Amino acid sequence: MDVSDYMLGLGQQAKRAARVLALSSLSQRNHALLCIAQRIDQQRELILAANEKDLAAAKSQGLDAAMCDRLALNAGRIDGMIANLEQVASLPDPIGATDQVRTMPSGIRVGKMRVPLGVVGIIYESRPNVTVEASSLCIKSGNSTILRGGSESIHSNGAIARCIEAGLADAGMPETAVQVVNTTDRAAVGALITMDKFVDVIVPRGGKGLIERITAEARIPVIKHLDGVCHVFIDAGADLSMANAIAVNAKTHRYGTCNTMETLLLDRSVAADALALIGPELQSKGVEVRGCSETCRILNWAVVATEADWYAEYLAPILAVRIVAGLAEAIDHINAYGSHHTDAIVTNNHAHAEQFMREVDSSSVMVNASTRFADGFEYGLGAEIGISTDKIHARGPVGLEGLTSQKYVVFGTGQVRS
Amino acid sequence: MDVSDYMLGLGQQAKRAARVLALSSLSQRNHALLCIAQRIDQQRELILAANEKDLAAAKSQGLDAAMCDRLALNAGRIDGMIANLEQVASLPDPIGATDQVRTMPSGIRVGKMRVPLGVVGIIYESRPNVTVEASSLCIKSGNSTILRGGSESIHSNGAIARCIEAGLADAGMPETAVQVVNTTDRAAVGALITMDKFVDVIVPRGGKGLIERITAEARIPVIKHLDGVCHVFIDAGADLSMANAIAVNAKTHRYGTCNTMETLLLDRSVAADALALIGPELQSKGVEVRGCSETCRILNWAVVATEADWYAEYLAPILAVRIVAGLAEAIDHINAYGSHHTDAIVTNNHAHAEQFMREVDSSSVMVNASTRFADGFEYGLGAEIGISTDKIHARGPVGLEGLTSQKYVVFGTGQVRS
Numbered sequence: 001m002d003v004s005d006y007m008l009g010l011g012q013q014a015k016r017a018a019r020v021l022a023l024s025s026l027s028q029r030n031h032a033l034l035c036i037a038q039r040i041d042q043q044r045e046l047i048l049a050a051n052e053k054d055l056a057a058a059k060s061q062g063l064d065a066a067m068c069d070r071l072a073l074n075a076g077r078i079d080g081m082i083a084n085l086e087q088v089a090s091l092p093d094p095i096g097a098t099d100q101v102r103t104m105p106s107g108i109r110v111g112k113m114r115v116p117l118g119v120v121g122i123i124y125e126s127r128p129n130v131t132v133e134a135s136s137l138c139i140k141s142g143n144s145t146i147l148r149g150g151s152e153s154i155h156s157n158g159a160i161a162r163c164i165e166a167g168l169a170d171a172g173m174p175e176t177a178v179q180v181v182n183t184t185d186r187a188a189v190g191a192l193i194t195m196d197k198f199v200d201v202i203v204p205r206g207g208k209g210l211i212e213r214i215t216a217e218a219r220i221p222v223i224k225h226l227d228g229v230c231h232v233f234i235d236a237g238a239d240l241s242m243a244n245a246i247a248v249n250a251k252t253h254r255y256g257t258c259n260t261m262e263t264l265l266l267d268r269s270v271a272a273d274a275l276a277l278i279g280p281e282l283q284s285k286g287v288e289v290r291g292c293s294e295t296c297r298i299l300n301w302a303v304v305a306t307e308a309d310w311y312a313e314y315l316a317p318i319l320a321v322r323i324v325a326g327l328a329e330a331i332d333h334i335n336a337y338g339s340h341h342t343d344a345i346v347t348n349n350h351a352h353a354e355q356f357m358r359e360v361d362s363s364s365v366m367v368n369a370s371t372r373f374a375d376g377f378e379y380g381l382g383a384e385i386g387i388s389t390d391k392i393h394a395r396g397p398v399g400l401e402g403l404t405s406q407k408y409v410v411f412g413t414g415q416v417r418s
Numbered sequence: 419m420d421v422s423d424y425m426l427g428l429g430q431q432a433k434r435a436a437r438v439l440a441l442s443s444l445s446q447r448n449h450a451l452l453c454i455a456q457r458i459d460q461q462r463e464l465i466l467a468a469n470e471k472d473l474a475a476a477k478s479q480g481l482d483a484a485m486c487d488r489l490a491l492n493a494g495r496i497d498g499m500i501a502n503l504e505q506v507a508s509l510p511d512p513i514g515a516t517d518q519v520r521t522m523p524s525g526i527r528v529g530k531m532r533v534p535l536g537v538v539g540i541i542y543e544s545r546p547n548v549t550v551e552a553s554s555l556c557i558k559s560g561n562s563t564i565l566r567g568g569s570e571s572i573h574s575n576g577a578i579a580r581c582i583e584a585g586l587a588d589a590g591m592p593e594t595a596v597q598v599v600n601t602t603d604r605a606a607v608g609a610l611i612t613m614d615k616f617v618d619v620i621v622p623r624g625g626k627g628l629i630e631r632i633t634a635e636a637r638i639p640v641i642k643h644l645d646g647v648c649h650v651f652i653d654a655g656a657d658l659s660m661a662n663a664i665a666v667n668a669k670t671h672r673y674g675t676c677n678t679m680e681t682l683l684l685d686r687s688v689a690a691d692a693l694a695l696i697g698p699e700l701q702s703k704g705v706e707v708r709g710c711s712e713t714c715r716i717l718n719w720a721v722v723a724t725e726a727d728w729y730a731e732y733l734a735p736i737l738a739v740r741i742v743a744g745l746a747e748a749i750d751h752i753n754a755y756g757s758h759h760t761d762a763i764v765t766n767n768h769a770h771a772e773q774f775m776r777e778v779d780s781s782s783v784m785v786n787a788s789t790r791f792a793d794g795f796e797y798g799l800g801a802e803i804g805i806s807t808d809k810i811h812a813r814g815p816v817g818l819e820g821l822t823s824q825k826y827v828v829f830g831t832g833q834v835r836s
Contacts, residue, residue, distance in 0.1 A: 019753070019777075019779070022779070023776065023777060102798060104796060104797070104798055106791065106796060108784075108787050108791055108796070110796075110797050110798065113775070113776075113783075115779075117809050117810070118779070118809065196633075200809050200810075201809070201810055215614075215637060216637055219633060219634055221639060221808065221810040221811075223810075239832070242832040245832060245834050246832065246834055248834075249834035249835055250834075253834070253835050335437070344828075357531070357827055358441065358531075359437075359441060361437075361440070361533075361536070361825075362825065363825055363826060364825065364826040364827075364828060365531075365825060365826070365827055365828070366526075366827075366828040366829075366830060367828070367829050367830060368829070368830040368831055368832050368833075369526050369828050369829075369830025369832075369833045369834075370830075370833065370834045370835050372834070372835035373524065373526055373828060373830075373833065373835055374826070374828075378522060378524060378526070378528075378835070379522070379528050379826065380520060380522055380528065390639065391535050391536065391618050391619070391823040392535070392618075392619055392639040392641075392810065392811045392823065393639075393810045393811040395823050395824060395825060395826075396825065396826045397826070405809040405810065405813050406813060407779075407780065407781055407782065407783060407813060407814065408781060408782040408783070408792070408797065408813075408814045408815070409775055409782075409783055409784075410762075410782060410783070410784040410785070410787050410791060410792075411784075411785050411786070411787070412784065412785060412786040412787025412788075412791075413786055414657070414660040414663060414664065414786050414787075415786075415787045415788065415791065416663050416664055416666075416667035416668075416671070416787075416788045416790070417667055417671050417788050417790035417791055417796070
């Protein structure tokens with residue numbers, strides 16, 4: 001079978017299914033989600049058996065332990081998929097509302113109606129539960145989707161896909177509303193990201209290499225997450241016990257997440273006192289500090305940072321630390337070296353909080369809170385498609401609204417343009 | 419000079435200027451717009467002399483009359499530029515507002531702040547007044563911009579650029595807030611649309627060929643307008659006098675605009691009576707009708723349409739006409755052959771109006787109004803960057819809000835994630 005013909009077929013079917021989904025009622029979409037949950041619950045053995053095949057292949061190919069862990073399914077992870085479907089079913093309808101209706105001088109009334117995007121292409125790496133998460137969000141928002149998972153999870157994704165198809169059919173929805181690409185041929189990705197006739201948006205989920213390749217080659221808009229080089233700045237006069245709690249939480253709550261602090265900035269006037277609190281806590285948790293020369297004089301166990309450290313997304317128990325002259329230098333550092341993801345200030349100074357909020361050019365800017373809060377659930381979005389580092393369409397944590405758009409609706413009584 | 423180095427320099431300067439613009443007050447930005455208007459008023463002779471050079475070159479190269487007309491400036495068109503700057507200065511501030519602030523269970527308060535996109539790259543064809551229009555919208559929305567006009571208007575754009583720079587300097591704003599590319603080398607476009615470190619969004623304005631080339635090669639999000647294959651559907655039981663007024667206005671008010679009707683669809687039950695009214699009006703205005711076989715039986719002067727006519731954006735006094743069995747067939751036709759731009763129904767049937775609104779997948783969907791209303795000014799946006807045929811970010815007429823994004827702002831009192 002020719003891969004581009006196969007992908008074209010998926011695209012055409014997805015486009016047709018999208019029209020049915022867009023017109024379905026909220027209760028139909030929710031019913032489909034619950035039917036899928038039921039099918040997954042019934043097919044646990046089949047899913048785990050398929051996952052065993054993937055795991056065996058991964059081990060024989062020498063994939064590392066972290067990769068195998070992401071790939072592995074068990075009863076708890078299947079429970080998680082079911083819980084995810086039920087939780088998404090409980091969310092309010094993201095589509096259908098018409099608002100901002102105003103009467104214009106011509107007499108026409110103009111408003112905006114919230115509608116699905118159409119067809120969403122999702123490209124992801126090893127975790128098979130993404131197949132369920134991504135499908136649930138697309139169904140809920142009235143979009144059809146084409147999913148391209150990692151080649152190492154092809155059997156697991158196939159088994160999950162059959163549950164999704166069956167659940168859709170149970171609910172009287174088109175089975176082609178969710179289609180999982182069943183080939184590991186890389187040309188399938190190339191086809192998916194250039195089918196602008198059939199696919200309305202691409203959401204890649206994975207490492208920076210994957211995202212960069214897709215962005216470079218896509219002819220379709222991409223909602224993407226590149227990297228998170230997040231900062232905490234401890235201002236002059238900050239409450240140092242609060243600063244300590246926030247800095248330690250932002251760095252050590254989880255090391256591998258994109259909203260983890262990677263660089264700590266301190267105002268010179270509080271640096272010694274703040275590091276006297278924070279340093280030992282970090283050291284006790286095994287965090288390596290790479291500091292500017294002043295930092296290294298205060299923390300004699302710190303390593304000297306190089307220029308590359310200020311750009312680094314460690315995703316590991318490593319922290320860059322820099323002492324700055326004050327707020328302006330901190331903001332300059334963040335805007336120059338950061339990735340415009342999430343940055344926080346710890347301060348008691350209202351004017352400084354305001355200036356930081358305005359001047360830091362990041363998708364989330366925080367005062368007196370841990371960067372770890374940059375998250376769709378913590379922000380009350382009810383679901384998270386991902387965290388966008390783009391400025392277009394959706395910025396920061398993206399909820400269901402990120403999979404919708406608004407069309408203009410115009411109500412007239414025979415008006416013509418003069 | 420190496421073109422890619424030159425463009426990189428523009429990019430770096432634009433990025434620096436963007437920070438200053440983002441922090442400027444509304445009155446500073448408005449003042450800059452009025453200073454530019456004053457400089458243009460003072461330099462009318464220089465601008466017209468530069469335009470003469472472009473016109474002479476265009477004529478010697480054999481450019482057609484329509485192209486020369488778009489290129490030509492005169493006192494009235496310069497008045498228009500000045501009026502545009504004053505009008506944009508009078509609009510409310512599109513940036514700075516923080517809204518949707520809510521308290522989360524964790525105790526953090528989360529809101530969204532409206533901010534500029536940063537650096538906007540604009541690529542356009544011959545009309546030199548776009549240089550002023552695009553600059554005014556970017557300045558108002560706090561964005562810096564790099565403008566790449568058509569090579570045939572290089573002298574006109576250069577003269578206008580010097581007025582813009584002088585006006586920015588008069589107002590104490592960075593002159594590099596607006597930069598006009600001063601080379602006709604096509605490699606400049608290639609550099610502009612791939613400088614993702616420096617440019618946040620590309621807005622191309624021009625013909626379909628230009629837009630398709632840019633979309634294919636860009637590595638930066640593009641807000642684009644492809645084509646407008648707009649429909650009017652006359653429903654069974656419609657008020658035929660209203661239908662006649664809307665159809666004739668939608669087709670003949672202006673032939674060359676993207677929101678002009680290109681295909682008229684009629685319910686079979688009203689087709690003969692409706693065409694008895696509309697046909698003679700179109701004929702008297704010199705509009706050629708390309709009809710389905712039934713249409714040709716009713717209007718014996720109509721030409722038989724081919725399949726290509728249903729896809730055609732004529733931008734000319736030509737209209738495709740098709741008689742359909744009813745609403746469902748009309749919607750199918752529009753979604754299959756249209757360009758998802760603007761489509762209208764003329765109806766007295768409320769359920770049909772609702773169904774048309776929901777099912778037609780276009781950026782503007784209208785009931786009992788002429789498609790010609792799809793316009794930023796008619797929709798009350800106060801300004802128009804363009805009309806987007808994308809579903810991402812901005813759909814339909816794009817106002818100043820299309821040049822902004824929202825960042826999350828988080829206000830805590832020391833919260834950490836548990």
